[in-house]
Amino acid sequence: MTAPTQADPAQAYAQFLEALAEADEYAAIDVASRLLDARVPAERVLLDLVAPAQAEVGERWARNEWSVAQEHAATHISERVVAAVAAQANPRPTRGRVVVACMDGEWHALPPRLVAEVLRLRGWQVTFLGASVPAAHLVSYLHRHDAHAVALACALPMRLPHAHRMIEACRRSDVPVVVGGRGFGDDGRWARTLGVAWAPDAPTAADLVADERALRRVRPAELPHLADDEYAGLVKRRGELIDSALADLRERVPAVEHYTPAQLDSTISDLGYIVDFLAAALYVDDDSLFTDFVDWLAQILSSRGVPSGAVGLTLGHYHRLLRDFPRAGRFLALGKARVAARRDTVRG
C-alpha cells in the first residue's frame, strides 16, 4: 500500500481498479478520499477516476475476463464511491430541480449517476430516480415536482423506440429533456433523429441544462420512414421470428440439441436482441445501428467460444423470413456481410 498522502492521479487510477477487482469498497473509497484531501475537485474525481474505471469494467466483461457477477460487484463499489464523494463535497443547492433517470429497461445506472452528481456539484437540486424507471413513474414524478429539466440515459440503442416514447412523455409534461449515453450513438446522431438535445458527457450535459433556450431549441423528430410500418410489423412478429430462428438453429447446429436450459435461454435472448436491434435500426432508419451491433455481438460471442458463423446463419434466416420488409432486408444483408468480413479477418 502506498502512503496515504499519495494523490498522483495515474497511480490512484491503478489502485482504484485494483480495489474494484477485489470488490473492496473501503479501499476504493480510500483512493477517492485521498484525491479529495489533496484538493482534487470532486467533479474531476468522478469523471477522471470513477468514469474511466467503469468503462474498463465494461471492457473486461466484454473480453470475458470478468463474469457478470464481478461486473455487478465492481459497479456497486463504484456507486458507493460516488456516494462517498458526493457526501464529502456536500454542495448546497442554489438552482432549480433536475431529474436524472435511466430509461425504462435500462440498468446501467452509473453513468447517469455521475451526471447527477456533477449537476449537484454545480448547484442544481438533483433527484436521481435510478435504474430502469418506468415512464409512468417518471411522468407522475414530473407532475408532482416542478422540474427545470430531465436528463435521461440510454446505453443500448435497442431501447431507442422506448426512449422516444419516454422523451415524448416528458415533453407532454412541458419539461425539457437532455439525453446521453452510448444508446444514442457515439456522436448522438440518433438523438438528432428523435429530436432531442444530446450531451456526450456530464460537463456538456450540465452546460446544456443551464441553457434553457438551447434545451428548448430542438428540431422535431425526423421519422417519416415509419410510415412503411416495417418497425411495427417486425415488433408484432418478434415471437414468431425467434421461434423459427431457434428451430432453424436446431436443424443446422446439432450442438443446440444438447444445450442446458440456461444456454437455451441465453440463445433465445440473443435471437431476441437481434430482432430488437433490427427494430431499433428500422425506427431511426440507420443501418449502422444494426451492423455495429452485429460486430459487437460477434465479438462477445467469439470471446465466449461461440463461432460468429452462428450469427450469420440467424441473420440469413431472418432475411428469408422478412421478404416483405425491404429496409429490414437491406440491414440484414449488410449485417451478414459484416459477419463474413469478420470471419475473413480472423482466418487471415
Added chain:
Amino acid sequence: MEWRYRDTGVGWAEEIGTYGPLPRAVGVDTRSGAQLVTSADVRGADPGDGRISTPSDVRGPARPSEAVVRPSSALPPLAPDRGHPEPDWSEVVEHFREGLVVCDPDGVVRHLSPVAERLLPEVAQGRPLTAAGVPGLRSGGPGEFAHHGRRLRIRAMPLSGGRSCHYVEDVTESVTRADALLAERARSAFLAVVGEKLGNPLHPDRAAAAVVRLAVPTLAEVAVLVLAPRSGRARWWRASRADDEAAAVDSGVLSATALPPAIAEGLSGVEPHAVDWLVEQAVDAGWLPGLEASEVVARVLPLPGREAPAGALLVARRATRWYDEDDVELVRAFAARAGAALTTAVLYRDQAEVADTLQASLLPVEPITVAGVQWGTAYRPAQASLRIGGDFYGSHRLPDGGSVFFLGDVSGKGVEAAVFTGQLRQCLQALHRVESHPGRLLKLLNDALLETTQAHGQGRFATMVLGVVRPQRDGALTLTMAGGGHLPPLVLRASGEVEAVPLSGMLIGVVPDPRIGEVTVRLEPGETCLLYSDGVTEARGGRRGDEQFGHERLVHAVTGCHRVPAPALAERVEQVTCDWLAHGDHDDIAVLALRATGPGGRPPRHLHAVPAAGGPAEQRETRQ
C-alpha cells in the same frame, strides 16, 4: 405550362386564319388617336398571372376575340362581317371591372379608362406613368399593393409597337375575405397547439410557465401571468421575446397588496378597459423592460378558475399592432384554456400532496443498520405510477443487538393491498416488542390480522418469511426464520452453491393457530440469504411473453454471485426479472438480501481473484 400555352397560341392563329378576316380594330379608343390595340396584341401576350394552363382557360382572358371571329357562333353581334356597326370600344371598356392604362413606348400614359382613373387618381393622361408616384406601378411585373385603403392587383402586358397596357383590379373584397379566413385558421391552429400543450395535467409552476411561453409571440411580445394570491403573496411568470429566439421565461413574487390595480381587478374577474393607465402600471411593476409606456399597448384578462379566477394574464406588444376585437377574442379563448390548465394543475397538486403523504407511509422502509449485516433491497410495484403495492419488507432492532426482518406479499394489488401491508407492518412494529421468537411472533401476527380482517369483513391474507438475525462473535450470522406460506429463501454459500432453505407453513390471517414452519440457518462471512416475492418467480416473459421465470432461472441467475455485495445482488434479481418481463405487465416485486460481512464490518478481501464457476456459454448475457 408555357409550352402548352404557346402551342395553343399558334393553333389559334391558324384557326383565325381559317375563319376569315380579323377585326382590324379592337382598339380601345379611336378618338384619342393612339395606335390601335389589335386582337393579336391581346392574344399573344401572357397575362402573366399563371392562371392560364389549358386552352379553354386561355380563351377567357382573350375576351371578345372568339365571339368576334367565329361566324358560326350563336352570339356574333360584334363580328363586323355581319354588317353590324363596330361597337364603341370606349363604352365597352367603361364597364370592365379592371381599369386600363395604355402607355406609349416612352411610358407616357395615352389612355386611361374611367375605372383606372378612379383607382389611380394620380395617373394623368399625357404624363409618364412613373410620374404618378405610385410605387406599385413601377415594378412592371404583376403584383398587389395597397393604395388609398384599397388592395389593387395589377398586371402589365406589352402591346405591339412597344406600347404597354396596365390592367388594374380592385381586389380589396376578396383579399379581405381570404385574409379573414387565414387569420381564423391561424387562430384555430394556435388554440389547437395551446390545447395540446396545456391538455396534460402539469405541475402548477410548469403550467404557469407554459401559459406565458405559449402567449409569446402570437398574442404578445411580453406576457405576464399573475396567479391568484395564496397567503398574501402572488407569484408571477413572465415571457418576453427580445429577438427571434424562443421566449425567455422568468418569475417572481409580489405582495398581494402591492399588485398593480389593473391586475387586482383582473384577479377579481373584471376585464379592465382603461388601456393607457394599464400600460403605465405594467411599466411601474417592471414587467416591460426596455419599452416606453407610449409605444406599448396592453390588455389584462382574468383566467377563469373554479370559483374565483385562477390568475390574471397581461399581454403587451408594440403599439404598431393594436389589439382589435378579434385579437381580444383570441386572448380570451387562450385565457379560458390557460385557466382550465391552471385549475387542473392546482387540483392535481393538492390531491398529489395527500397521495404522497399516504404513499410515503406505505412505502417499505429500508432495513436498520445491524453490525455484521449488509442489507440489499429491491422493490418494484406492479403499478409504476402508484409506487406502492402488496409486497413489503422491513426490519426492527432487538434489544440484544439482533434484528427482526421480514418479507411478504398480501393478497390483492394496488392501493387496497398497500393499505393492508401498512396495517400488517404496524402490527409487527408493536408485536416484536413483546415477542422476538419468529414462530411465536408470526402466530401472534396471524391472530391480530385474523381479528382485524374478520372485524372489517375483508378476507385478506398474507404470505411471509419472518426471521431474526443475530451476529456471532466469529462474524457469522444466525438466522432463525419462520415461514407463513411464502416462497422459501435461497442461501448463497461461500462455495458457490445455492441452497433453497427448507421452510414451509400456512398463509397468515386465514385460520387460527396455523402451522408455521421454522428453520435456523448459519451464514459464514461472505454468505448471503435471499428473500423474494412471487413477483420474481411468476414473472411472465420469454419468447411469447407467457412463460414463468421460475425457480430454476432464479437459481441460475444468482449462481456465481456469492461474492456480490447484497445491494448489487438484490438489484441483479430485480434486473433479470425485469429483463425477462421485457416491458410486460407484472406483479409486485420485492427482494431482501442479508449478507454476513464478517467481523469489523469489512467483507473478506481478495475474493475476486478467481473467475466465477461455470462454462463460458453459461455466462453469456448481453450487456454493453
